[in-house]
Amino acid sequence: MKKIICFMLIMLLLSSCGEYEPSKDDIVNKHGDITNLGKFMQFVENVNRGKEDKIRIVAYTVEGDPIIQDLEYDGESITLITDTTRDKFGSGSINTSTCKSIKIEKTQERTDYLLDGCDQESTENIVLVIWNK
Template sequence: MKKVFSLYILFIALIFGGCQNEDNSANTVGEHNNVPDYTPSSEDVEDMHGEIKNKERFEEFLNNVEKGNKDSIRVVRYTEEGDPMLHDLEYDGEVIKSTTDTRRDKFGAGSISNATCTSAEIVETSERTEYVLEGCDNTIDNIILVTWK
């Protein structure tokens, strides 16, 4: 009888322990929801699955970097589900400060990463053109934008 009672107590403890873990995971989801909504700006460069809006502004930013003129820009890439991932680039006349914010991606890790890079380069292939950051102090996804031919 003691063995049955002990097993019963152990079973109840496991159930309560499992319920508590579910509560903790719910809190993590709640924290993800505390990220402020993204409000698009007319200045933003938007990449909606290869369809680029405001590409002229992006080219203006690249020209300013090439000439050594200070400038800043936001590139917004959308996930397949439509979640915005923000990539802010600020050129101070010498280096490009890159901040990538993926906290609004409901299916991703949701983080903010920073890097300082020395330049932005254009890499062309027969299928696409990639705009990439070079000489970065952190290992990051250095692709800023991709256009398909």
């Protein structure tokens, strides 16, 4: 597991040079316009079933800078690596935390998907928001 995290951190650092071009498999959130939402829903289902899976979510700031979240579920816990190095107005860091599950909170306006039981109190636990139309 440590080798995977180290490899992902190295890849994130190397890819932080220049603009990020999302892959066809990335879940991209441009201010509520989400592509590959089915991949995210499959990840949530796999976590609920205890099946290993991994995804990348790329969310864009108001200024258009990408924030990358890599989520990897190993059958027991979710490792979250958040890369804000491309966000010109953000902290410019790469943070890792481990969480136990995904929690879903629904309101009339939106559905929030949050990581729960994280080992880092500072973890931004909302990974995706789907606005009701």
